[in-house]
Amino acid sequence: xxxxxxxxxxxxxxxxxxxxxxxxxxxxxxxxxxxxxxxxxxxxxxxxxxxxxxxxxxxxxxxxxxxxxxxxxxxxxxxxxxxxxxxxxxxxxxxxxxxxxxxxxxxxxxxxxxxxxxxxxxxxxxxxxxxxxxxxxxxxxxxxxxxxxxxxxxxxxxxxxxxxxxxxxxxxxxxxxxxxxxxxxxxxxxxxxxxxxxxxxxxxxxxxxxxxxxxxxxxxxxxxxxxxxxxxxxxxxxxxxxxxxxxxxxxxxxxxxxxxxxxxxxxxxxxxxxxxxxxxxxxxxxxxxxxxxxxxxxxxxxxxxxxxxxxxxxxxxxxxxxxxxxxxxxxxxxxxxxxxxxxxxxxxxxxxxxxxxxxxxxxxxxxxxxxxxxxxxxxxxxxxxxxxxxxxxxxxxxxxxxxxxxxxxxxxxxxxxxxxxxxxxxxxxxxxxxxxxxxxxxxxxxxxxxxxxxxxxxxxxxxxxxxxxxxxxxxxxxxxxxxxxxxxxxxxxxxxxxxxxxxxxxxxxxxxxxxxxxxxxxxxxxxxxxxxxxxxxxxxxxxxxxxxxxxxxxxxxxxxxxxxxxxxxxxxxxxxxxxxxxxxxxxxxxxxxxxxxxxxxxxxxxxxxxxxxxxxxxxxxxxxxxxxxxxxxxxxxxxxxxxxxxxxxxxxxxxxxxxxxxxxxxxx
Ligand SMILES: [Ca+2]
Ligand SMILES: [Ca+2]
Numbered sequence: 001x002x003x004x005x006x007x008x009x010x011x012x013x014x015x016x017x018x019x020x021x022x023x024x025x026x027x028x029x030x031x032x033x034x035x036x037x038x039x040x041x042x043x044x045x046x047x048x049x050x051x052x053x054x055x056x057x058x059x060x061x062x063x064x065x066x067x068x069x070x071x072x073x074x075x076x077x078x079x080x081x082x083x084x085x086x087x088x089x090x091x092x093x094x095x096x097x098x099x100x101x102x103x104x105x106x107x108x109x110x111x112x113x114x115x116x117x118x119x120x121x122x123x124x125x126x127x128x129x130x131x132x133x134x135x136x137x138x139x140x141x142x143x144x145x146x147x148x149x150x151x152x153x154x155x156x157x158x159x160x161x162x163x164x165x166x167x168x169x170x171x172x173x174x175x176x177x178x179x180x181x182x183x184x185x186x187x188x189x190x191x192x193x194x195x196x197x198x199x200x201x202x203x204x205x206x207x208x209x210x211x212x213x214x215x216x217x218x219x220x221x222x223x224x225x226x227x228x229x230x231x232x233x234x235x236x237x238x239x240x241x242x243x244x245x246x247x248x249x250x251x252x253x254x255x256x257x258x259x260x261x262x263x264x265x266x267x268x269x270x271x272x273x274x275x276x277x278x279x280x281x282x283x284x285x286x287x288x289x290x291x292x293x294x295x296x297x298x299x300x301x302x303x304x305x306x307x308x309x310x311x312x313x314x315x316x317x318x319x320x321x322x323x324x325x326x327x328x329x330x331x332x333x334x335x336x337x338x339x340x341x342x343x344x345x346x347x348x349x350x351x352x353x354x355x356x357x358x359x360x361x362x363x364x365x366x367x368x369x370x371x372x373x374x375x376x377x378x379x380x381x382x383x384x385x386x387x388x389x390x391x392x393x394x395x396x397x398x399x400x401x402x403x404x405x406x407x408x409x410x411x412x413x414x415x416x417x418x419x420x421x422x423x424x425x426x427x428x429x430x431x432x433x434x435x436x437x438x439x440x441x442x443x444x445x446x447x448x449x450x451x452x453x454x455x456x457x458x459x460x461x462x463x464x465x466x467x468x469x470x471x472x473x474x475x476x477x478x479x480x481x482x483x484x485x486x487x488x489x490x491x492x493x494x495x496x497x498x499x500x501x502x503x504x505x506x507x508x509x510x511x512x513x514x515x516x517x518x519x520x521x522x523x524x525x526x527x528x529x530x531x532x533x534x535x536x537x538x539x540x541x542x543x544x545x546x547x548x549x550x551x552x553x554x555x556x557x558x559x560x561x562x563x564x565x566x567x568x569x570x571x572x573x574x575x576x577x578x579x580x581x582x583x584x585x586x587x588x589x590x591x592x593x594x595x596x597x598x599x600x601x602x603x604x605x606x607x608x609x610x611x612x613x614x615x616x617x618x619x620x621x622x623x624x625x626x627x628x629x630x631x632x633x634x635x636x637x638x639x640x641x642x643x644x645x646x647x648x649x650x651x652x653x654x655x656x657x658x659x660x661x662x663x664x665x666x667x668x
Contacts, residue, residue, distance in 0.1 A: 099665040101655035104550060106195050107299060107369040107396060108430055108653070110147035111459075111466040111539060116438050117154050117176055118509060119491050120470060125505035129491070131177040135185045137494075138192055140521065144473060145539035149189065150197040150301060152438055154182075158208050158270070164303075165206035165271035169288045186296045197299035197369060198292060202285045202353075203307045204271040211284075212272055216258040221280050226272045227264035227310065231255060238262075243316040244340055247332050252340070266307040266340065276308045276349060286356045293360040299369030301399070302353060306374045306382070309346050311339035342382055350386065350394045358393075372398040375439070377405050380424045387429045397432045399467065403458070404440045409447045410583050415558035418462065418565075422553075422650050430652050431464030436472040442488050445478035450626035453534050453607035454580050457628035460538040461567065461578050463553040463652060473535040474524050479513050486510060495522035529609040537605055541630065546657060546664070547576055552640040554649040557593045561586035562623060564593065568638040570668045571657035575638055577601065577631040581623035590618040594639060601631040 053065050065071060121133030134151065141149055154176045155166035172182050189196045205212060214222035229241040231253060240253035246265055253262040254269040263272045274281050289300065317335040319326070329335060350372065357368045372386040372395040388394030402417040421431055435443055435455045443455050452475040459466045471492055478487035491508045493516040494501030499508050500516035513519070524530035542548045551569035558564065561583030567576045579588060591597050603614045607628045616631070623629060640649040656668030 096663075099667065101550075101664050101666045102653060104653060105367055105369075107148060107197075107367075108465055109549065110195075111144075111468055111542075112148045112150050112197065112432075113141055113144065113146045114150040114152065114434075114437070114467060114469045116152050116470060116489050119489050119502075121492060121494070122503035122505060122508065125503060126175075127503050127505045127508045128175050129502070129509075130175065131172070131181040131185045135181075135188050138188060138194065141194060142192060143525075144468075144536060145543055146468075147193065148195045148197065148298075150467070151199070153199040153201065153303075158206050164201055165204060165268070166201070167206040167208045168210070169200075169205075170291060183295065190296065195298040195369075197301055197371065198297050199303055199373070200285075200288065200292070200300050201303040202274065202276075202288075203266060203304050204273045207270045207272055211274075216256050216263075218259065224275055224278050225281055227275050228259065228261045229253065229264070229314070231262035242314050243326055243329060243335070244310075245317075245329060245332050245335055249332060250330050264310065266304075273307070273310070277312070282349065282352070286352070289353060289356050290360070293357065293368055297368075298366075299371065300353075300357065301371040301373050302350070302395070303373040305350055305372050305386070306341045306346065308349055309343035311343060313339070315339060342385075347385060347388075347394065351388065351392060354388070354394055370395045374398060375401050375405070377401075380420055384424050384426060387426050389426065390428060397430055397465070399434060400432050401434060401437065401440075403433055403435050403455075404437060404446075409451065410560045411558045411563040411581070412560055414458065414563045414580070414582050415555065418563070419555065428652065431462070432467060433459050433462050433464060434467035434469070435459050436469030436488070437467075438469065438489060439485065440488065442469075442476055442478050443472055444475055445487070448626075449475065449477070451582065452531055452626075454582065454626050454628035456531070456535050457538060457578070457605075457607060457630070458563070458580055460535075460542050461548060461576070461630065462565075463551070463567070463650060466542075468535075473532055474519055474521055475531040476519055477513055477515060479511055481510070493520040495520050534605070534607060534609070541605060545576065546655075547572060547574070550651075550653055550655055552638075552649050552651045554639045554645050556590070556639065556645075556648075557588070559583075559586075562588050564588065564590070566639050568640050569655070569657050570638075570640075571659065573634045573636060573638075575633055575635055576604065577633070578628065579621050579623055579631060580628040581626060583625065585622070585624050588621045588623070590621055592619075595642065595644065596635070596637050598633045598635055601633040603629055604632040605630040 123132035246252040386398035491502035524532035
């Protein structure tokens with residue numbers, strides 16, 4: 001009876017749901033109508049609601065259907081499905097962003113190519129390299145698969161000290177060109193997708209600097225821009241305020257006739273130290289930083305920062321040899337520099353530089369790199385201080401000269417140089433490596449021609465940012481020179497023409513090395529087994545292979561001949577193992593060093609090109625003197641997961657590879 005009341009349809013168990021619902025809906029809407037509206041129901045309208053939807057029905061009919069449960073519910077289901085889908089998409093996006101590792105920044109992703117501008121390329125035949133010359137040769141940088149250029153000091157300077165004492169921090173030395181040349185160079189560098197770092201040495205100026213001239217005349221605020229002290233005259237000779245000695249030897253105090261006082265200089269007497277205890281001096285440096293970042297420079301390398309502050313008490317520094325007579329102390333190495341280097345407050349100044357640089361780093365993709373360039377040699381902990389702490393950032397990295405400062409060459413000494421950096425570097429920081437610099441003999445001269453390629457292989461396969469000093473990619477050698485700082489600054493050897501293509505002029509400021517017929521870019525680019533070809537193959541490998549640019553590095557083995565390490569990435573079963581020979585011919589049993597090592601590996605790259613592609617037995621890896629191998633193999637058990645190698649593995653900016661999604665993620 002109930003059923004017939006609901007529309008008179010007998011439920012025989014086979015009533016189609018649709019029909020049943022239809023009727024139910026139609027009836028119930030009839031039932032509800034009086035409750036909803038106060039008007040009587042039009043029988044014609046009721047008739048209409050009994051109709052099926054049809055094409056071209058008028059709006060009123062359409063509305064009748066659309067309020068029916070079957071359409072309303074469907075509509076609501078669809079609506080909520082769309083909402084749920086959108087929420088899932090948003091969550092997935094957030095998850096991917098949260099799980100994605102930070103992309104390597106530009107200063108981490110590419111090697112840095114350091115150019116000594118006076119020696120790179122001369123564009124105007126005066127025998128001196130210049131900014132336009134660098135611009136002419138930018139294709140060489142991209143040819144090397146490098147994206148970052150570091151140009152050493154080019155400020156207006158009397159060049160007494162090869163440009164390290166600026167006469168004007170806001171101007172280019174005319175020898176290198178004009179400010180317009182510089183702006184054009186920056187634009188050209190950025191057009192090619194490259195970045196540029198420049199030097200800034202804030203410790204001192206040239207004695208020709210306007211500030212020094214004003215200071216020696218006690219003019220206004222400039223009076224205290226430098227470090228002045230009274231010095232006594234005794235028996236016709238000058239007695240300095242204390243026993244402090246300059247880096248170049250002899251007293252670091254110099255009498256100034258104009259002011260009739262002594263000024264302090266850590267380096268040459270033509271390079272008076274600025275007074276960093278004077279806030280106005282610090283502000284000047286911040287203004288200089290802002291000026292160059294405003295010009296578009298992507299990073300600054302702050303040189304010789306450990307010399308910024310000196311103790312105000314001016315006490316004598318303790319002699320290394322306690323019995324040495326004070327009068328006879330003239331060399332820098334004869335004193336402990338407790339009061340003239342790394343004074344309290346120094347790192348506050350370095351952090352303030354970082355702070356100013358950060359103001360220019362806010363735009364996406366415009367992070368400004370900060371390096372510190374202080375060769376501490378013996379004091380690795382002092383060097384590491386420039387990384388700052390987890391919470392207070394200083395330099396992105398202090399430049400690492402460990403591989404340059406080694407006293408002898410062997411697999412052991414290389415291993416020690418590498419490990420000393422890795423073990424002392426604060427957690428979460430990014431390493432870097434240099435094998436050449438404007439202040440050290442070239443690889444070829446320092447350790448021998450036969451090791452050029454293996455040094456470059458080491459440089460470009462270690463974790464972190466590699467720094468190449470111009471010319472090391474072709475294995476340039478020092479020239480003979482009486483000046484101790486010049487032999488590694490000889491003109492870049494571009495081709496076999498006169499002056500090695502460095503200048504079209506008659507002469508160059510320093511002689512070109514006589515080996516330029518075989519050691520030059522042009523000829524080496526035609527040889528498949530040249531240092532240049534290897535260098536390019538290595539930078540390409542570094543760019544293309546994830547384990548090489550952001551994977552683990554595990555130290556495997558070292559002895560007097562070889563240094564062995566692997567590069568691995570979580571989620572990838574492909575491993576690269578470097579076997580680098582820094583001694584004499586050797587055979588290394590890698591299976592004895594790594595448990596479950598595959599018995600065979602492929603030589604992906606070799607300093608001896610003819611070996612590339614060969615399959616070798618990992619029990620008997622032969623390397624000749626100066627030979628380097630990049631071996632490749634696959635394994636389900638990478639070294640960094642093994643108990644035996646705990647504490648011997650390192651990773652910065654950890655990431656894991658997902659084969660399924662073909663992307664990198666964190667938290668693996
Ligand atoms: Ca020139
Ligand atoms: Ca100083």
